[in-house]
Amino acid sequence: MQDLPSLFAKASQLAGRSFAELAAEVGLKVPKDLRRNKGWVGQLLEQQLGASAGSQQLQDFPELGVELKTIPIDATGKPLETTFVCTTPLVDIEQLSWEQSNVRNKLQCVLWIPIDGRREIALAERTVGTAFLWQPSAAQEQQLRQDWQEHMDRIALGQVEQISAHQGEVLQLRPKAANGRVKTQAIGPNGQLIETLPRGFYLKTSFTHSILRDVFNLP
Template identity: 80%
Template structure:
């Protein structure tokens, strides 16, 4: 297994070296089986690249490279360089949120420095033949952070007011909130409309595709 990277340049160089490699090659290096598709293995590509780069955080509420303050995000693109799906950021706190603010939020923590790795997301290409694209480092601009903060605050205000079940994926300019659970039987505590505890599906924060698409267009001059 690759060792964790101890400086940003080493991490970026290692990620850059993955460009053009197939998923089959990377899986073979780690002794992994390539699934036929991602319907039942949605996080497989992310785990594959985490393993290739020696990410250490696992499923903890930390960046993937906590010593460097860097989060790893894969982004599947179509033939025209457009993101094919929203990007999961982190799970959403639904109780004990008094005093939580944007500066100390996990969303801001996760997005303060992101190592993006584009991947071939074309479903007509067999998974084992798909390749890794050109990695790049990104930090939100002041304008981007303002957009993220405004959406985060709107969502958290509604959660605090017991309106979590009224939030839809259409809300939020760049950051959406939607259920994140393996199945509908997985429930968690949340604040109800009268301040009582209710049971609801876990929620996650996701970056909308128009936001990540703009990042891709800016970086690659598309």
């Protein structure tokens, strides 16, 4: 059973190493690109670090209360995509509060690992950046809580299909499915159950960029 300092030390030792090198150590094949293998880098780092949660609705290191998040960045340290947090409950949400939410659970302590996301560099040659541990400040938690509450209120009112990725200051809600045929139940406009695409919560790049700027003193 590892403790937090050991996990952080292990993650720190990955800095500067290539995906090819790290994949060879755990017996993973490096795909040509990530178009059909979107979660591959996360899987590689989970294996390197011994994450135990798999796809369960738990933190990646539940015994430590730590979630692992990779963040692809460009040469200037700017995030290249939003960060998936967790799937969104769309039914049976009457009693759900921010304190019990999986968004709060997942984000209470995050081990962020920046990775080279530049598409012009072959995937095998891309490298891992400097890991850091992050917990939301009171102001950041307030922003997250406010967005979460607004999204959940709209879901409860049967407006899930009217929510766009533009809404939310720091936390957006958008479809999360392998393809358009995947459906789940949600509350419809008249309180009836409807079929819709599953949804996920994502951190906006403006929010993750502000975290990176604070940690690495970026301009």
